[in-house]
Amino acid sequence: MNQPVIITVAITGAVPKKKDNPAVPVTPPEQIESTHEAFEAGASLVHIHVREPDESSGSDPEMFARVQEGVRKHCPGMIIQFSTGGRGREQSKRGAMLYLKPDMASLATGSVNFATQIYENPPDFVEGLARTMLENDVKPEVEVFDLAMLYNAASLVKKGLLKDPPHVQFVMGIPNAMPARRSVFDFLRSEIRAVMPRATWVAAGIGRHQWEVNQWCLETGGHVRTGLEDNLRIEPGRLAASNAELVKKVVDACGKYERKVATPAEARKILGLRPAA
Numbered sequence: 001m002n003q004p005v006i007i008t009v010a011i012t013g014a015v016p017k018k019k020d021n022p023a024v025p026v027t028p029p030e031q032i033e034s035t036h037e038a039f040e041a042g043a044s045l046v047h048i049h050v051r052e053p054d055e056s057s058g059s060d061p062e063m064f065a066r067v068q069e070g071v072r073k074h075c076p077g078m079i080i081q082f083s084t085g086g087r088g089r090e091q092s093k094r095g096a097m098l099y100l101k102p103d104m105a106s107l108a109t110g111s112v113n114f115a116t117q118i119y120e121n122p123p124d125f126v127e128g129l130a131r132t133m134l135e136n137d138v139k140p141e142v143e144v145f146d147l148a149m150l151y152n153a154a155s156l157v158k159k160g161l162l163k164d165p166p167h168v169q170f171v172m173g174i175p176n177a178m179p180a181r182r183s184v185f186d187f188l189r190s191e192i193r194a195v196m197p198r199a200t201w202v203a204a205g206i207g208r209h210q211w212e213v214n215q216w217c218l219e220t221g222g223h224v225r226t227g228l229e230d231n232l233r234i235e236p237g238r239l240a241a242s243n244a245e246l247v248k249k250v251v252d253a254c255g256k257y258e259r260k261v262a263t264p265a266e267a268r269k270i271l272g273l274r275p276a277a
């Protein structure tokens with residue numbers, strides 16, 4: 001049997017709002033509930049942003065703490081990953097919740113253009129955030145939005161700022177960043193083997209690319225990310241009813257690719273994380 005697949009659910013991003021799809025969970029109770037449904041459907045890792053009351057991207061550690069507490073209570077063993085990204089957040093605040101010691105946190109290893117703005121991650125900021133994660137025993141998920149970020153991650157491993165083996169996510173299909181092309185995906189897979197041979201990896205496809213990238217990952221032995229942060233539709237022209245519906249679509253496809261869905265305990269082992277408390 002092929003390696004079990006860790007299904008990540010990215011429940012709430014920095015951008016999509018309830019007006020885009022009413023199923024986007026915004027308040028901590030909605031986020032906990034939506035995560036629980038996705039967990040029951042087969043997700044073993046949750047990627048979390050928090051929102052201010054006006055639905056803008058939040059930085060309040062108190063809100064991260066509430067969501068973490070609820071997920072730990074209702075989704076035993078599920079891997080909790082906080083986003084340190086997101087638009088409209090000051091750099092100084094982006095790692096402010098790491099003292100809460102989630103299992104993981106996202107770490108973009110370079111700057112990139114998005115549709116209408118720069119996602120700024122200067123070298124000293126990236127190294128500082130990596131160091132804070134090390135100190136708090138939080139495993140980074142390296143976010144690769146553009147090619148250089150892959151090699152930047154390899155140099156963080158060399159400097160001892162990123163533990164080996166790292167976990168890497170390729171983000172494909174954001175306007176102005178890396179396109180969701182199969183040739184690019186295959187190149188990234190071959191490069192990660194060359195520069196970080198022990199790394200585990202996942203890819204995210206944004207918007208209409210989500211399902212296509214999900215299938216590439218199942219086919220080639222990668223892990224999978226889905227969820228309303230990246231995509232609001234279950235199929236072209238139809239909004240997804242929930243994060244769980246998107247997770248179920250991946251679970252249903254696993255058989256075709258001879259992949260088994262990783263349990264939370266298996267997912268922790270694959271990523272080298274401590275067992276759940």
Ligand code: ZN
Pocket residue numbers: 010013014047049083085229
């Ligand atoms: Zn995110």
